[in-house]
Amino acid sequence: MKKLMLLGGLRYLLPVIEEAHKLGVYVITADYLPDNIAHKYSDEYCNVSIIDKEAVLKAALELKIDGILSHAVDPGVVSAAYVAEQMGLPFQCSYEAACILQDKSKFRAFLAEHGFNCPxxxxxxxxxxxxxxxxxxxxxxxxxxxxxxxxxxxxxxxxxxxxxxxxxxxxxxxxxxxxxxxxFLDKVGAQSSADIFTIDGKLVYPTYSDQLFDPDAANPYTPAIEIWPASMEQKFQDNLTEQLQKLFTLLNVKSGIYNVESRVCSDGKAYIMEVSPRGGGNRIAELQDMATGQSLIRNEIRKALGMPLDDITAPKYDGVWCNYILHSNKPGTFVSVDINPDFEKKYVRDIGLIVKPGDKIVPFTGANNSLGTLFLQFKNREDVENILSQIDRYISIQLA
Known part of the structure; x- marks a missing residue:
């Protein structure tokens, strides 16, 4: 039985664990917080700091793992790349490339050096x-x-x-x-945050979204809504795909998932803002899998373990999908999320609540302060915009 080590213990790992178990894989979750929820679902827990790459390597060698991922867990990416390189395991990119991608300062310098659009x-x-x-x-x-x-x-x-x-x-x-x-780059339209996939360095699954914000949130730069497919003009999507392929060629990447943030700015140029060799937070890969019928999560597991991949192609979406990040703009004690029954039946495809009654709630300053997510499916963009403009009629957060 193959052994997969997952760095971190957040709820985002649960679908990865579930899919790995379907593939007959033994799952080890690793971090320094034994009470994290993912450890209750994995086959084994390893207590180690995921930012200590040498400690993670030591544990991985002792456990004789066959693959390692830091899916949707940003702090563990560099350690995962390091362990994979030291043990000869598959990973999206080299340790050196991961260090560039994971450090915003190094990444900006790399983009500037190689002639990319860059602030x-x-x-x-x-x-x-x-x-x-x-x-x-x-x-x-x-x-x-x-x-x-x-x-x-x-x-x-x-x-x-x-x-x-x-x-x-x-x-x-x-x-x-x-x-x-x-x-500060003055964007035109919505920023994009989406998960893409490469095979042998070729970008085979490019996609873009509309990432929207709540101007009333404690941090108005924390994503509150994500919509697929993007409203971005196709010429800019094509240009970003070309830029990403150039980046992947320069970094000599391999196969795997990447979370990419990008935007079009008022200077008429498209910019790659961030590229991370991991799945994105807020259950992005889960939504894209549900919306397209392809499975990035399953293929990311297969890649990590050296197993054959599916025939992954550019995604086509069944309608218009929205990832609505449940959040509160004020502190309090969580009571409930009330969803209009007719709205739920017509549009809601998944409810991922991560808080329970009695939990203390803080204002929305980052993804770690969300209450969960709703996956919504609509027939067209007009329906999305109509519903989102009056979303408080259908969804309300009750605090004590």
């Missing part, structure tokens, strides 16, 4: 050096931790006087205590 950006490990460069950037700017996901620690800064506070916010969310400052 002016620079990485730092202390506020004083950044303050000295205050006039280097075209304001406003975005300040981000180089190594966080889910919009944690990200701040748009309009006024130079507010830069120091934004840096402190970024540093608090950075494991490495490094941050990046970059020009």
């Amino acid at each position: 002016k950006a620079k990485g730092y490990n202390n506020s004083e050096e950044a303050i000295k460069d205050i006039d280097y950037f075209n304001w406003p700017v975005i300040v981000k931790p180089v190594d966080s996901a889910g919009s944690k620690g990200v701040t748009k800064v309009e006024n130079k006087a507010d830069l120091r506070d934004a840096i402190e916010t970024a540093l608090q969310s950075s494991l490495s205590k490094h941050f990046v400052i970059e020009d």
